[in-house]
Amino acid sequence: MSEQTVTYVDLKFCTLPKEKTKQKGKPSRIPEISKQEVIYSDLKCRAPSKSQRKPTPTVSENRESCSESLSWQLIAVILGSLSLVLLVISGVLGALVRRQIEILSQQEEVLKSLTQLNETLENCTLERDNFKAQNTNLKGEKCSAYSDCWKPHGEKFYYFTKERKSYQECKAHCSSHGSKLLKIENKDEMNFLNPLAHFHWLGLTRKGIASDWKWEDGTPHPINLFPVIKSQPGKSCAVFNSGQAYTNSCDEQRHCACMKITK
Known part of the structure; x- marks a missing residue:
């Protein structure tokens, strides 16, 4: 019908x-x-x-249509929520990566600073050890402010022994402690040594009577600096006292005058 x-x-x-x-x-x-x-x-x-003719939908068809529509709406909501969550996660991860890069950069700078500080500390330690070595007397005893041991002047340190030794013994004694016998190079240095050296061995010798006087390192002695007085004719070693040098037998027992350069 x-x-x-x-x-x-x-x-x-x-x-x-x-x-x-x-x-x-x-x-x-x-x-x-x-x-x-x-x-x-x-x-x-x-x-x-x-x-x-227009077919009239049945109740079951209406229910299926409504169910499908609700399913698609639910899927769309879920996908939108997942997209939002992924966007938030990507933002958080990006911030964490940037922060990690900043931390690594800071760590590299700190490591570089620590390396520089370590190098500076090593240099300071080396200078301290050298300074201690310079303040140690020839017997291995520590000096107090250079009062009784090494005496500073310019770029050199000087030490005057109380014991008496031959020229060769004093030379070996100074060499064993990283120094050499006394060498005077200018007037200022000579004026500083005048009140300290009293017939101490110099690092000044000659090979014979006709030979020129030379320092231990082989450089010639300038006669205009101070004269070498022939107190003992024919002798090849010299001692220093009050601004003058005197010839002396190399086997005679004299005080040692040692010198080291701080450069």
């Missing part, structure tokens, strides 16, 4: 007048229902065309 189109028209019922329904002396053959006049119109039913 639902697949056809039904056309309805009005139905009219008419009632006959009483004078027509009652006839004298004749009983009515028409039943009471026939006393009314019924007018019928055509009632036409026609089937709709295929293009006009």
Whole structure:
């Protein structure tokens, strides 16, 4: 019935007048229902065309459609949430990576500073050891502010022994402690040594009477600096006292005057 189109028209019922329904002396053959006049119109039913047919969805189909729509909406919400979470995670990871790079850079700078400080400390330690060595007397005893041992002047330190030794013994004694016999190179140095050296061995020798005087390192002695007085003619070693040098036997026992350069 639902697949056809039904056309309805009005139905009219008419009632006959009483004078027509009652006839004298004749009983009515028409039943009471026939006393009314019924007018019928055509009632036409026609089937709709295929293009006009619209299937009505069932309840189950409606439920499935709603379920699918809700599923897609739920999937879209989940995907959006995951995208947001991933965006937040990527931002956090990027910040952590940048922070780690900054920390590594700071660690490299600190390591570089520590290396420089370590090198400086090693240099200071070396200078301290050298300073201690310079403050140690020839017997290995420590000196106090150069009062009794090494005495500084310019770029040199000087030490004057109390013991008496021969020239060769004093030379070996000074050499064993990283120093040499006294060498005077200028007037200022000579003025400093005048009150300290009293017939101490100099690092000044000659190979014979006709030879020139030379220092221990082989450089010649300038005569204009101070003279070498021939107190003992024919001797090849010299001692220093009060601004002058005196010839002396190399085997004679004299005080040692040792010298070291601080460069």
